Structures are given as structure tokens and as C-alpha cells.
Amino acid sequence: MNSEIEKSYEAAKRLYASHGIDTDSVLEKLKNVKISMHCWQGDDVRGFLNRDQDLTGGISVTGNYPGAARTPAELRADLEKAFSLIPGKHKVNLHAIYADTEEKVELDKIEPKHYESWVEWAKEHGLGLDFNPTCFSHEKSSDGFTLSHPDPAIRQFWIDHCKASRKVGAYFGEQLGQTCVTNVWIPDGFKDVPSDRLAPRRRLKDALDEVFAEELDPRHHLDAVESKLFGLGSEAYVVGSHEFYMGYGLQKGKLICLDAGHFHPTEVISNKLSALSLFADGILLHVSRPMRWDSDHVVTLDDELLEIGKELVHGDLLGKTYIGLDFFDGSINRVAAWVIGTRNTIKSLLRAMLEPIEALRQAELAGDYTTRLALTEEFKSYPFGAVWDYYCATSGVPVREEWLAEVKGYERDVLLKRGG
Incomplete structure (x- = not known):
């Protein structure tokens, strides 16, 4: 695996863990x-x-x-x-x-x-x-x-x-x-x-x-x-x-x-x-x-x-x-x-x-809508992409837009030869 992908994932993993979110468990769940x-x-x-x-x-x-x-x-x-x-x-x-x-x-x-x-x-x-x-x-x-x-x-x-x-x-x-x-x-x-x-x-x-x-x-x-x-x-x-x-x-x-x-x-x-x-x-x-x-x-x-x-x-x-x-x-x-x-x-x-749903629920039940909104917005910029890249890499599929080159190659070698 690309070391940069793994390094980014480990950093994201620590950040999500600080909110009680286990990224390894999340990816196991996603596989199902x-x-x-x-x-x-x-x-x-x-x-x-x-x-x-x-x-x-x-x-x-x-x-x-x-x-x-x-x-x-x-x-x-x-x-x-x-x-x-x-x-x-x-x-x-x-x-x-x-x-x-x-x-x-x-x-x-x-x-x-x-x-x-x-x-x-x-x-x-x-x-x-x-x-x-x-x-x-x-x-x-x-x-x-x-x-x-x-x-x-x-x-x-x-x-x-x-x-x-x-x-x-x-x-x-x-x-x-x-x-x-x-x-x-x-x-x-x-x-x-x-x-x-x-x-x-x-x-x-x-x-x-x-x-x-x-x-x-x-x-x-x-x-x-x-x-x-x-x-x-x-x-x-x-x-x-x-x-x-x-x-x-x-x-x-x-x-x-x-x-x-x-x-x-x-x-x-x-x-x-x-x-x-x-x-x-x-x-x-x-x-x-x-x-x-x-x-x-x-x-x-x-x-x-x-x-x-x-x-x-x-x-x-x-x-x-x-x-x-x-x-x-x-x-x-x-x-x-x-x-x-x-x-x-x-x-x-x-x-x-990868969202802190329990924290959001607790804030909502307490009527703390400020915390609810603040956490919701801040998590939009959390490193979700690093977890996604790691999931793709460990699943054996292309990371990010790398898949497009394979599709273009398939188009050239297979699809365009089909005719009308």
C-alpha cells in the first residue's frame, strides 16, 4: 500500500478516535x-x-x-x-x-x-x-x-x-x-x-x-x-x-x-x-x-x-x-x-x-442546538477522504480518480471496438 495513504489514514484514525469513532470497526461494517x-x-x-x-x-x-x-x-x-x-x-x-x-x-x-x-x-x-x-x-x-x-x-x-x-x-x-x-x-x-x-x-x-x-x-x-x-x-x-x-x-x-x-x-x-x-x-x-x-x-x-x-x-x-x-x-x-x-x-x-451521532443526539436532547450545529459543520471538513482512500486501497481497487484511467483503457480496448 502507498505509504502516504496509510500515513493519512493513521492520522485520521487518531482524530476520529478522539470522538469515540473507531475507523477500523467502521470499515468492517461497511464491508457488509x-x-x-x-x-x-x-x-x-x-x-x-x-x-x-x-x-x-x-x-x-x-x-x-x-x-x-x-x-x-x-x-x-x-x-x-x-x-x-x-x-x-x-x-x-x-x-x-x-x-x-x-x-x-x-x-x-x-x-x-x-x-x-x-x-x-x-x-x-x-x-x-x-x-x-x-x-x-x-x-x-x-x-x-x-x-x-x-x-x-x-x-x-x-x-x-x-x-x-x-x-x-x-x-x-x-x-x-x-x-x-x-x-x-x-x-x-x-x-x-x-x-x-x-x-x-x-x-x-x-x-x-x-x-x-x-x-x-x-x-x-x-x-x-x-x-x-x-x-x-x-x-x-x-x-x-x-x-x-x-x-x-x-x-x-x-x-x-x-x-x-x-x-x-x-x-x-x-x-x-x-x-x-x-x-x-x-x-x-x-x-x-x-x-x-x-x-x-x-x-x-x-x-x-x-x-x-x-x-x-x-x-x-x-x-x-x-x-x-x-x-x-x-x-x-x-x-x-x-x-x-x-x-x-x-x-x-x-x-x-464517521459522524459523532451520540454526541449530536445528547446535545439535541439537552436542547443544546449550538453544539449540534457546530459539530455537524466542523465534521464536514474532517478527513473522511483519507478513510475512503484507505478503504479502497485495502479492498484492492483504485484510489481516488485512478479508476478513470482504467475505464478509459477499457473504452479504448473494448468499448470502441463494438461498433454501433
Whole structure:
């Protein structure tokens, strides 16, 4: 290890220790945190089952940066490269359209065998897998409705797809020894004001009841439901609103997904975590960065991400929160996007672990808000970076921006040779 990195860490370690913070213990704790890295950043949400289908459901990826993955093998190679630059052992989040099979299979007929190569790859690399039914970019979702569709036949197609997806997720968990979270998100909604808001939600509730009817072993598989405020094409009304899914998840014992981009622009999910944690069996967190709307920009170490980290760490919520990423940007190197977003998410947790939370709590309980504010501000300039550099070095991944040179080399040697 670079002696300067070690020397800086030892100095930081002593400084944090003066406030009762054991940096060695913090890094051991951080090693156990798994981030579920989303596969769809690597190919702009195209997938492999219906690759020629236009993106629908309010999903839009802009940019034409060269090197998007065109095959499962290319996507796995890109993921491997990204993971080699990120400290810790993590998970990969798959959508149903990322099946690796020569068989022509419809979404309602998918089986674990269509994802066997992903399982074998995950075993080889010590990774977990999460899963999502793909209720968009399909001819049967072209009018913007899936599980709440008024046509019983189309609605049944999507019910069967979600049921099949749960079985795939359960297989992942059983094979890999890591619980798979299968998350249901649908784009259903109206562009303009509907005449009947209740009927679609009643259909969605009944459809979900059928989807989740089969009990699955929670050691292998957990269900999650995800809301949205609005989307392109569903600006006026979304069937699966936050209130709908919060009620459903609490009543049915499902994980409730909070996506950083799925709320009003003035809302933040960091403020929801502690409240929801008191009632929900668990939380699925989708870390994203909305800009103007749910635009899923690459995650930066901004104020909201830091607040999310604080809530998870200081509220002791890491044990019941499953953290995943959800962004897609085709205007920059896609591997770099993964690395930036994942490293930033881990950094936010580390920053929170290096704060004197007990001293802050005691000051707050005593009404000493001066001390609370002073400590909060002074710790912003504490040598967090030295601890992060040491964590990267001891994890065998590049320190600071050194990873960028590796990504640039990978782009030159691999990505630019893929063509269009």
C-alpha cells in the first residue's frame, strides 16, 4: 500500500478516535453493505428479449456514447470491469428482458432456465442477484396500462409475467444463498385527468393479490412494490401512487420501494425513511438523481445522498433496507456511470458512519442546538477522504480518480471496438 495513504489514514484514525469513532470497526461494517447495481445502465434499458422494441412507459435514455453492451456476455464483461473498481462485494439487479437464451420466449413464459448463465456468472464472482418484471416496452403495454388494464386478457398476461418473475427471483436466492428482491413497478396511468380514479386501483389491487398468492421462502425471495408520482404519458394520474403502494405494502407485508426520483421535486426520500421504518417490514431503496423530473441522472455525492446515508446509518436501518441503484445515462461512458454512482452511494454511508451521532443526539436532547450545529459543520471538513482512500486501497481497487484511467483503457480496448 502507498505509504502516504496509510500515513493519512493513521492520522485520521487518531482524530476520529478522539470522538469515540473507531475507523477500523467502521470499515468492517461497511464491508457488509451490498449495493444492487442495475444492469440496465450498461445498454440503455434495451435488454435482449425484445431488443428492437421502442422504450415505453415513460422511460427515456438520451445520448449515443459508444460502447453500449449488445449481448449478455458484453454486459457481464462491463459489469465485471465496474465491480473491479468498486470496493466491497455487491449484487446485480436484472430486469426480465435481460434473459440470456436463444429460445424465443414471451414475458409471461419466462423460467429460471432463461437466466441460468447469469446465475453461474454470479456464483463465479460471489455476487447476488435481484430481479424485476419488465412491464414496459412491449406491445401489450403500448396504451400505458399493464396490471390495471381494463382488458382481462391483457391484465392476465402481466399477472402471469409477474408470477413467473417471482419464481425466477426465488431461484436466484436459492442458488446464490443471498435473498433476491423482486420489485414490481408498472407505468400505468393517464396523460390527462381521468373520470374514474378508483377502478384502475381496484384492478391493480386484485391483480397484485393474484401475483403474490403463492408463498415463497423469505430466506430466498422478498417482494417489493414501487410507486411513482407521474411519468411521461401519465402526467395527470398514476395508478400505483405512493399512497396506494404504502397501504398495500403495509397490509400485505411487502417491501415498500422508495425511489429518489419518484416524488414531487420538493420532496426528498431521506425524510421518509425513519417514518416508514416504524411500520414496514422492510424498505427497498432506489438511489437515483432526479433533475426537473424522474430523469435518473448518475448519482452524485449531493446533499440528498448524504442525508439518505445519515438516515440509514444513524437510524440503524441498514439491516432492513435493500439498497439499489436506478439511473441510466447514454451520454457518458456507461461503465464510468456505474462506478461513479456506486462509489458515491458507498461514500455516503461511510460519511455517516464517521459522524459523532451520540454526541449530536445528547446535545439535541439537552436542547443544546449550538453544539449540534457546530459539530455537524466542523465534521464536514474532517478527513473522511483519507478513510475512503484507505478503504479502497485495502479492498484492492483504485484510489481516488485512478479508476478513470482504467475505464478509459477499457473504452479504448473494448468499448470502441463494438461498433454501433
